Amino acid sequence: xxxxxxxxxxxxxxxxxxxxxxxxxxxxxxxxxxxxxxxxxxxxxxxxxxxxxxxxxxxxxxxxxxxxxxxxxxxxxxxxxxxxxxxxxxxxxxxxxxxxxxxxxxxxxxxxxxxxxxxxxxxxxxxxxxxxxxxxxxxxxxxxxxxxxxxxxxxxxxxxxxxxxxxxxxxxxxxxxxxxxxxxxxxxxxxxxxxxxxxxxxxxxxxxxxxxxxxxxxxxxxxxxxxxxxxxxxxxxxxxxxxxxxxxxxxxxxxxxxxxxxxxxxxxxxxxxxxxxxxxxxxxxxxxxxxxxxxxxxxxxxxxxxxxxxxxxxxxxxxxxxxxxxxxxxxxxx
Numbered sequence: 001x002x003x004x005x006x007x008x009x010x011x012x013x014x015x016x017x018x019x020x021x022x023x024x025x026x027x028x029x030x031x032x033x034x035x036x037x038x039x040x041x042x043x044x045x046x047x048x049x050x051x052x053x054x055x056x057x058x059x060x061x062x063x064x065x066x067x068x069x070x071x072x073x074x075x076x077x078x079x080x081x082x083x084x085x086x087x088x089x090x091x092x093x094x095x096x097x098x099x100x101x102x103x104x105x106x107x108x109x110x111x112x113x114x115x116x117x118x119x120x121x122x123x124x125x126x127x128x129x130x131x132x133x134x135x136x137x138x139x140x141x142x143x144x145x146x147x148x149x150x151x152x153x154x155x156x157x158x159x160x161x162x163x164x165x166x167x168x169x170x171x172x173x174x175x176x177x178x179x180x181x182x183x184x185x186x187x188x189x190x191x192x193x194x195x196x197x198x199x200x201x202x203x204x205x206x207x208x209x210x211x212x213x214x215x216x217x218x219x220x221x222x223x224x225x226x227x228x229x230x231x232x233x234x235x236x237x238x239x240x241x242x243x244x245x246x247x248x249x250x251x252x253x254x255x256x257x258x259x260x261x262x263x264x265x266x267x268x269x270x271x272x273x274x275x276x277x278x279x280x281x282x283x284x285x286x287x288x289x290x291x292x293x294x295x296x297x298x299x300x301x302x303x304x305x306x307x308x309x310x311x312x313x314x315x316x317x318x319x320x321x322x323x324x325x326x327x328x329x330x331x332x333x334x
Contacts, residue, residue, distance in 0.1 A: 005327040009119040010127045012112070012134040013174045014200075018208060021178055022153070025143050028316070028323035030333055032144075035070065035319070042072030043331050047103040051077045052085060053129070054109030059273060059317050060129045060137070064106055067322035071331065076102070086114070095121035104329055107131075125328040127321075135167040138272050139175040140320035142229075145313040149268050150226060154180035154209065159225040159263070161218060161253040162297050163191045163246070168231045168272055170197060173212055177204035184213045186221035188249045218253050222262040229270045230255050230297045234283070240290065247291055255298040260307060269298070269308045277303040 003023040013021060034041050051064050061077065068075040085094045095118045098105050105122055107115045108129030119126040128136055147153050158176060160169055164185040170193055176183035183205075185193065192198075192214055202212045215221050222228060230253075233246045260267060276284045276296040287293055294300075302308060326333075 003327075006330045007125060008328050009122075009125055010136060010324050010328060011115055011119055012128065013136045013139055013171065013178060016178070018178050018180075021140070021143070021175065024140055024320065024323045024327060025147065025153075027327055027333060028140065028144050028320040029147075031070075031322050031326065032316070032319040041070055041322075041326075041331070044103075044326070044329055045072035047072070047329060048074040048076065048101070049104040049106065049325065050098045050102040051075055051106045051129075052083050052108065053078065054080050054083075054085070054107075055130065056080070057108060057130070059314055060108055060321075063137075063318040063321040064129065064325075066318050067325060070322060071326055071329075073103070073325075091117045092121040094118070095126075096123075099123040104325060127324055127328070130167060133167055133170055134174075135171045135272070136175075137317065137321050137324065138168065139171045140324070141313055141316040142172075142270060142272075143175065143179065144316045144320055145270065145309055146227060148312070148316075149309060155182070156226045157182040157184065157224060158227040158229055159184040159186060159221040160229045160231075161186045161221065161255055161259070162230045162250055163187065163233055164193050164214075165191055169193055172229065173197065173201040174204075177201040177210055177212060178208060180205075180208040180210045182211045182213070184215060184221045184225065186215050186218045186253055188253075189216055191249065218259060219262060222259040225263040225267055227268055227270055228255050228259060228263055231272055232274065232276060233297055234276075234287070243287070243290065247287075247293070247296070250297075254296065255302050257299065257301050257305075260302055260305070265307075267307060269302050269305065269310065270313050271298060271303070271310045273310060273314055275303060275310070 099122045104125045106127045106129050112131040112133040115128045164187045234243045277298050277300045
């Protein structure tokens with residue numbers, strides 16, 4: 001049976017089957033090839049989408065705006081000061097107001113319950129650009145990148161290093177479990193993900209032929225991995241004592257040349273970005289001033305190496321986000 005996602009929300013990958021997930025990856029690959037060849041894909045002319053950003057982002061905003069333009073749609077960006085969602089206007093009312101003006105709504109912000117409530121009251125598709133719990137658009141980009149690098153997804157061993165409690169690690173477990181990958185999360189035990197989600201993902205992995213492993217041993221996690229993956233440890237606005245604790249606890253999980261060597265020369269390095277690998281950012285310089293560290297979750301040597309595919313991965317955010325909007329708004333691939 002052909003996959004039909006028209007009218008569907010895209011909130012978390014737990015809501016989608018392996019067939020549906022891989023359909024979106026296939027569609028993204030087709031749309032990417034068409035863009036590279038200069039083939040227009042503006043079937044959705046006349047449609048408009050609203051982009052709600054309670055948390056700002058370079059990659060997510062640019063991906064949605066460029067993707068919408070390529071599909072022929074208009075887009076309206078609402079930054080943290082440009083929307084009254086949850087402040088002067090309830091989430092339910094916001095969803096119903098925007099549904100009368102737009103054909104789709106993207107939300108990037110805080111709790112998963114917010115995007116779920118938006119979807120409950122909206123009469124148009126709602127897309128999750130990131131919440132505290134899940135980051136599904138990033139996962140599609142990661143799958144497309146992995147397939148481009150290895151020619152397959154099933155059976156890939158991906159090792160994630162660092163803080164495994166939040167959206168990136170959660171979503172890697174989900175997508176890995178759904179698609180038959182072997183996901184290894186390497187972290188200090190107090191940064192392990194929610195046990196209930198781990199158990200749910202392990203049940204899904206048992207059905208797909210994948211696996212979910214949690215370990216405190218970074219070296220064991222790296223051995224034989226196809227992909228080494230990490231994310232930021234600290235955020236601006238967090239107290240200095242949180243930074244100090246996080247850096248102390250996670251420093252042994254930084255992705256270094258030694259870990260890449262344990263994985264092997266065919267392994268690739270991935271990061272959802274932004275990355276603190278040098279002193280080229282204000283956060284990086286602040287970390288250096290406070291803690292004397294020039295790099296955090298990944299060394300500059302690894303980030304800039306031939307094994308790093310982070311910018312290919314970043315570009316694929318746009319192609320996969322385009323696929324999500326296209327599929328849920330009725331684009332017909334040809």
